[in-house]
Amino acid sequence: MTLILGAIADDFTGATDLANTWVKEGLRVCQVIGLPDAQTDIGDADAVVVALKFRTAPVAEACQQSLAALEWLQQAGAQQIVFKYCSTFDSTAKGNIGPVADALLDAMGGEFALICPAFPDNGRTIYKGELFVGDLLLSESSMKDHPLTPMRDANLIRLMQGQSRYHTGLIALQDVRAGTDRIHAKIDVLKAEGYRYGVIDAITDADLRVIGQAAAGHGLVTGGSGVGMGLPGNFRDSGVLGAVSTPELPRATGRALVLAGSCSAATRAQIAAVSGRWPCRKLDVDGLAKGPAEITAAVDWTMGQPPDSPVLIYASSDPAEVAEVQQRYGVARAGQMVEAALSGIAVTLSQSGFTRIVVAGGETSGAVVSALGVRTLRIGPEIAPGVPWTQTVSDAPLAIALKSGNFGAESFFFDAFAMLP
Numbered sequence: 001m002t003l004i005l006g007a008i009a010d011d012f013t014g015a016t017d018l019a020n021t022w023v024k025e026g027l028r029v030c031q032v033i034g035l036p037d038a039q040t041d042i043g044d045a046d047a048v049v050v051a052l053k054f055r056t057a058p059v060a061e062a063c064q065q066s067l068a069a070l071e072w073l074q075q076a077g078a079q080q081i082v083f084k085y086c087s088t089f090d091s092t093a094k095g096n097i098g099p100v101a102d103a104l105l106d107a108m109g110g111e112f113a114l115i116c117p118a119f120p121d122n123g124r125t126i127y128k129g130e131l132f133v134g135d136l137l138l139s140e141s142s143m144k145d146h147p148l149t150p151m152r153d154a155n156l157i158r159l160m161q162g163q164s165r166y167h168t169g170l171i172a173l174q175d176v177r178a179g180t181d182r183i184h185a186k187i188d189v190l191k192a193e194g195y196r197y198g199v200i201d202a203i204t205d206a207d208l209r210v211i212g213q214a215a216a217g218h219g220l221v222t223g224g225s226g227v228g229m230g231l232p233g234n235f236r237d238s239g240v241l242g243a244v245s246t247p248e249l250p251r252a253t254g255r256a257l258v259l260a261g262s263c264s265a266a267t268r269a270q271i272a273a274v275s276g277r278w279p280c281r282k283l284d285v286d287g288l289a290k291g292p293a294e295i296t297a298a299v300d301w302t303m304g305q306p307p308d309s310p311v312l313i314y315a316s317s318d319p320a321e322v323a324e325v326q327q328r329y330g331v332a333r334a335g336q337m338v339e340a341a342l343s344g345i346a347v348t349l350s351q352s353g354f355t356r357i358v359v360a361g362g363e364t365s366g367a368v369v370s371a372l373g374v375r376t377l378r379i380g381p382e383i384a385p386g387v388p389w390t391q392t393v394s395d396a397p398l399a400i401a402l403k404s405g406n407f408g409a410e411s412f413f414f415d416a417f418a419m420l421p
Contacts, residue, residue: 098163
């Protein structure tokens with residue numbers, strides 16, 4: 001093994017987001033679905049991202065999975081670990097980000113870790129410890145209405161201290177812009193004052209690269225995919241990393257399918273963009289509640305569509321409709337019905353010639369790849385910031401793109417399939 005960097009991601013799209021960042025930095029990257037074991041083959045990967053699905057899981061379960069992933073990554077040789085969570089700090093009210101970070105930091109014997117979910121390419125920036133989405137505070141963005149993790153506070157220090165057992169301080173933008181020595185000095189001050197975490201401001205990619213340089217030697221770094229971009233350079237400068245690697249497109253040539261479970265504004269706009277141009281079918285949640293007939297009908301309908309056109313099946317709805325459905329069935333059951341339906345459809349259609357698949361939504365992506373039995377993904381070129389094409393490592397490979405609900409332009413679904421041969 002040549003493993004140098006390891007990551008633990010709290011959902012599957014977030015995992016591919018970070019993997020994509022490292023591929024663009026010239027690393028050979030492998031994404032493992034679920035907890036790896038002794039049989040997991042990562043080939044000659046420089047970096048491995050372990051994709052877990054605990055964003056909304058009970059805290060104890062999230063910590064247990066993360067610690068198991070940490071143990072495997074350390075045994076495989078990883079010299080630095082990233083705890084990857086969403087660039088909008090998605091978390092339940094009780095929170096998994098703080099407890100998981102605490103568990104990892106304690107297990108590694110660490111004294112301090114950075115907190116940096118910034119991702120400027122997708123409009124996520126941090127200033128004075130406040131997280132922005134575009135020009136809006138996180139708490140004023142569409143994330144305030146997320147059906148599973150509504151974000152009603154933009155202050156990362158407050159959010160983290162509400163979840164963690166330890167204190168969180170601020171490393172301000174002026175410290176970042178002053179360079180790595182100033183960041184190191186600020187970290188020393190925070191540590192001396194009893195802080196174990198530091199929210200660090202970042203507005204540009206240049207800020208993130210400075211932060212990455214300053215994190216050299218940190219056993220644990222936490223944040224979004226953006227904070228990962230500056231980390232490989234430290235190992236390259238020290239001679240640990242070799243030549244830059246070039247990613248390859250997946251070679252699957254079957255039919256094309258989009259499965260969308262995200263209710264984000266971005267995904268709804270992407271659905272609207274293909275409506276009327278591709279065959280599109282919306283799942284009826286009330287129908288799903290009655291039994292398998294709705295799924296069977298969706299599969300039969302899909303098989304009857306022209307083979308030369310991508311097909312879209314979705315359950316995405318606006319916030320008002322989502323609220324009505326959740327009121328009828330409860331938040332957990334409503335989400336589970338949609339995830340089970342889309343993953344079941346994916347399995348059936350993948351066995352019927354649909355081998356190029358785009359999945360929109362973190363929870364949906366987790367359900368789909370788990371149902372497909374995917375264990376390892378080779379990371380390919382980027383479709384849009386944070387979203388690469390991947391190919392399953394198997395005898396019958398699939399091309400899969402796992403898209404966070406909030407990511408991508410309106411043309412994303414068109415752009416994805418236009419890249420493939």
